[in-house]
């Protein structure tokens with residue numbers, strides 16, 4: 414056995430003396446890397462986690478603001494079928510509370526008109542019939558998807574050769590239905606319908622077990638939030654990993670040889686028998702691999718750009734919109750930056766928080782504007798939804814994910830047309846020698862979500878464990 418005692422911490426990472434050897438190096442301490450590490454720890458494997466940034470959680474980033482508000486700048490919600498995340502939270506004693514959805518929801522249309530509705534989704538309004546017909550069709554298509562070997566799906570190539578946009582336009586000529594469908598793509602995949610493979614959309618719906626699961630709140634993906642923020646389980650897990658977790662340690666290169674791999678960082682080199690890389694695709698492409706990755710793996714990464722999203726929070730002394738009978742939930746079809754708004758107040762409503770999402774094409778223009786203009790444009794939309802008091806928050810914060818050094822976008826990477834067909838069979842998550850691939854983008858269940866990230870970490874760790882047993 415090659416793995417020996419991990420001595421990197423004892424030697425002091427900060428003074429550049431990190432060299433050591435372990436059985437497994439895990440690259441990345443988002444939920445995928447952390448889950449892989451936890452499984453390895455539970456199995457008594459000698460490992461170390463190398464994380465580029467100064468914190469754990471990756472695309473989950475819970476921030477305590479000066480006034481005490483906790484805002485989730487990245488991933489935040491958990492749904493009842495996301496068993497990996499719920500079990501992890503339970504293990505570390507992290508509790509959830511239901512997302513607020515009482516009151517009337519609002520749709521804002523292009524002409525500025527505001528339409529209030531009750532219930533989970535609008536039952537009337539421009540384009541609603543064709544929107545429902547097309548999404549029902551997507552759901553039916555999703556039932557045929559093979560989640561573990563997606564290339565075995567009967568219409569795999571046909572669907573992967575189209576964009577969501579071309580499919581929508583073939584199904585309906587109703588521009589309002591197209592607008593609704595476009596907002597759904599932006600809202601779930603944070604890209605435009607013209608950019609994403611239809612197969613990827615259908616696969617993703619299947620991975621969540623239905624379109625409604627992706628879109629709705631109660632009993633669906635937006636069901637609950639975490640007290641203290643969605644990074645709470647990650648932070649607790651990091652404590653358990655102790656000195657096996659090295660922050661501020663970006664991996665620069667992974668070189669495979671007969672004995673395993675050399676993992677190079679700015680502070681030293683670690684020899685490992687196996688490596689789990691748990692990064693989003695652009696970050697993976699930023700690492701130098703020797704030998705070079707296969708054409709399939711590189712093709713897959715090249716066809717997996719990150720979505721583009723910004724999350725904005727406005728904090729108020731109270732959730733004043735609730736007194737007016739409003740839920741704070743809104744979908745916005747006008748030309749402003751914000752597409753969707755939710756009430757993100759704490760469970761005890763001790764303050765009021767609205768969260769807005771800016772995504773797809775909307776974020777590209779908005780993000781380049783001066784900060785004051787960005788803020789004014791967001792608050793204008795919040796006022797249209799919640800009332801004029803919304804223009805005067807006690808705190809305002811935004812996180813523009815395409816500018817994040819490590820994630821380079823969000824929520825997740827989507828696959829462009831032809832990506833699945835050309836490269837997935839060998840490039841999606843098949844190990845490359847002693848390198849095992851994790852990260853939410855490699856998940857077959859809840860792909861793109863925290864739950865999928867955790868599941869991918871467990872799967873990669875299980876691959877490692879099986880390989881180590883085989884090597885005995």
Ligand SMILES: Cc1cc2nc3c(=O)[nH]c(=O)nc-3n(C[C@H](O)[C@H](O)[C@H](O)COP(=O)(O)OP(=O)(O)OC[C@H]3O[C@@H](n4cnc5c(N)ncnc54)[C@H](O)[C@@H]3O)c2cc1C
Pocket residue numbers: 440441442443444445446463464465466468469470471472473486487488489490491662663664665691692693696697699700722723724814819820822823824825851852853854861862863864866
């Ligand atoms: C705005 C936003 C909202 C979202 N909302 C939700 C939601 O409500 N619910 C939900 O379930 N999901 C949500 N998601 C998606 C969810 O956050 C992600 O699916 C999940 O966090 C991905 O985890 P991961 O471990 O696969 O990747 P990441 O979290 O990206 O982790 C990768 C880690 O690798 C590190 N890294 C990068 N390069 C290197 C390197 N060279 N060496 C070492 N380390 C490196 C990064 O710093 C990072 O910590 C949202 C995402 C965003 C951005």
